Amino acid sequence: MSELSEQVEIAQDAGTPAVYFDGVSSRRRKVTLGFEDQLEIREDGETPTRWAYAEIRRADSPPGVLRLSCISAPPLARLELRETPLAREIAARCPRLDEHQAGRSGVAKIVGWSVAAAVSILAVIHFGVPLAADRLAPLVPEPLERRIGDAAEVQVKAAFGGRVCDNPAGQAAFTKLxxxxxxxxxxxxxxxxxxxxxTLPNAFALPGGKVYLLNGLLNKAENVDEIAGVLAHELGHLRHHDNMRGIIYNGGTSFLIGLLFGDVTGSSAVIFASRSVVEASYSRExxxxxDTFAIDLMHALGRSPKPAAELMFRITGKEGGSGFTILASHPLTEDRLARMTKEDRPASGQPLLTTEEWVALKGICGGAGKV
Structure with missing residues (x-):
């Protein structure tokens, strides 16, 4: 044994032993160190562990403690000793002590995996979540979907004064339509x-089979086919579960899970759902x-889908699509208007309402209706 090794062991025997964790067990081992061609970590009765000086790296440690690891040792292996001349001696013998273990290739791997993780998150947001919403929305049980719609309905009605229009003649006409x-x-x-x-011109559907027409839109309509085409469009959203899809896609999965476990009346969930279904911004698809559903439905009734597009176009032209209108959730493009115009056909079916019924419908919220 060299003279320096003997001096080091004497210093350790005087009260500054090193502590070693072998990275396999959690046992704290008090060891002595020997400085030969490699650092020797010695424990009574055990074969020494040898670490090459060039492979020893500094690890994170509290103040006053030198914590070391070794590239070729188990990942959790650690050697700890107080900041003493012994620690300084080890530092002097380890030329790459402060070089990060990962090295350049390791850093590149970390950066690469970080980029891959970020890309994966973006892919989930842009592709995975919409796909999940498309697949899950039609599978939501009807009773659960109705519960969601009922919870949202309470908030919707409260937002519009807590009542519905119920003029008897107007209600009879609306029921018939x-x-x-x-x-x-x-x-x-x-x-x-x-x-x-x-007075807001809009119409929307809620989950669970609920369709609402706002009187502001009814006031702007010039004939029953205009309103019928809009309502047919909303029935299309209802049939396709677009509201449920929107709730899932826009972050409402927590609300859906809450309902599955019986949390039906949580205020934040209800507020989220009502906001989602009333202010829904549907995808182009x-x-x-x-639109296709509405076109087919109006044709089945022997009526044209074009009047609904004309109603929306009038609102766009006069109001510029500003404010809370039907256009906030159903943006009318020239392509959509052109499509509905192309699908225009001469009426082959009976009028959906008589002139008297149309007048009654216009007055459903009170006051005389105007044609």
Whole structure:
């Protein structure tokens, strides 16, 4: 044994032993160190562990402690000793002590994996979540979807004064119109509908079979086919579960999971759902599919889908699409208008309402209706 090695062991025997963790067990081992051609880590009765000086690296440690690791040792292996002349001696013998273990290639790997993780997250957001929403929305059980719609309905009605328009003659006309639309669409009477008293021109569907027409849109309509085409479009969103898809896609999975476990009335969930369904911004694919549904439905009734597009175009031209209008959630493009115009056909079916019924519908929220 060299003179320096003997001096080091004497210093350790005087009260500064090193502590060694072999990276395999959690046992704390008190060891002595020997400085030969490699650093020797010695424990009584055990074969010395040898670390090449060039492979020893400094590890994170608290103040006053030198913590070392070795590239060729198990990843969790550590040697710890107080900042003493012994520690300084080790530092002097290790030429690459402060070189990061990962090295350049390791850093490149870390950066590469970080970029890959970021790309994966973006891929999930842009592709995985929409795909999951598309697959999950039609699978939501009807009772659960109705519960979501009921919870949102409470907030929706509260936002519009807590009441619905119920003039008897107007309600009879509206019921007749919705029945003709439902029957032609193959939907049953579980689909509920109402007119809400507000000047805002809009119409929307809620999960669980609920369709609402806002009186502001009814006031701007010039004939029943305009309103029928808009309602047919909303029935398309209802049939295709677009609202449920939007709730899942826009971050409402926590709300959906909450409902699955019985949390039906949580205020944050209800507020989120009501905001999502009323202010829904559908994808281009969903809008196109709802347009197709409305076109086919109006044709089945022997009526033209063009009047609905003309109604939306009038609102766009006069209001520029500003404010809370039907255009906020159903943006009308020239392509959509051109498509509905192309699908225009001479009326072959009976009028959806009589002139008197149309006047009554216009006055459903009170006051005399105007044609």
């Amino acid at each position: 919705m029945k003709r639309l439902r029957d032609a669409a193959g939907l049953d009477d579980t689909v509920k509908s109402a007119v809400l008293p507000t 969903a809008e196109t599919a709802a």
